[in-house]
Amino acid sequence: MAARYTPKSRFALADKQTGKFPKIDTGLISEKQLTDSLEYTYVFDDRDNPQLKKGYYNAVYKGVAEFEPFVF
Numbered sequence: 001m002a003a004r005y006t007p008k009s010r011f012a013l014a015d016k017q018t019g020k021f022p023k024i025d026t027g028l029i030s031e032k033q034l035t036d037s038l039e040y041t042y043v044f045d046d047r048d049n050p051q052l053k054k055g056y057y058n059a060v061y062k063g064v065a066e067f068e069p070f071v072f
Contacts, residue, residue, distance in 0.1 A: 003072070007045035012038055013057050013067035022057055032064045038072075 012021050020034035021041035035041055044053055050069040057067050 005047075007047070009071055010043055010045045011048075011069045011071045012043050012052055014070040015056060015065040016068055017066070019065050020065070021070075022065070023059060030060050032061050034065060 015034060016020055017033065020036055021038065023031075024039055024042060025031055025033070025036040045047040045051070050071075052068060054067055061067065
């Protein structure tokens with residue numbers, strides 16, 4: 001049985017102005033909604049590049065929010 005990976009750190013993306021997170025979106029077109037809860041956002045770990053995630057979400061949410069990585 002393979003060992004499960006235990007992340008050294010996790011991060012989400014938080015809007016610089018409001019502190020809100022991009023809401024999980026299952027549609028083909030992003031509705032660009034924000035949430036206050038980590039339960040309803042994408043949580044990444046140390047295997048993901050925070051700068052690439054930030055760049056992607058800032059492009060998708062352009063004009064709605066500007067994100068920075070929030071490490072926990």
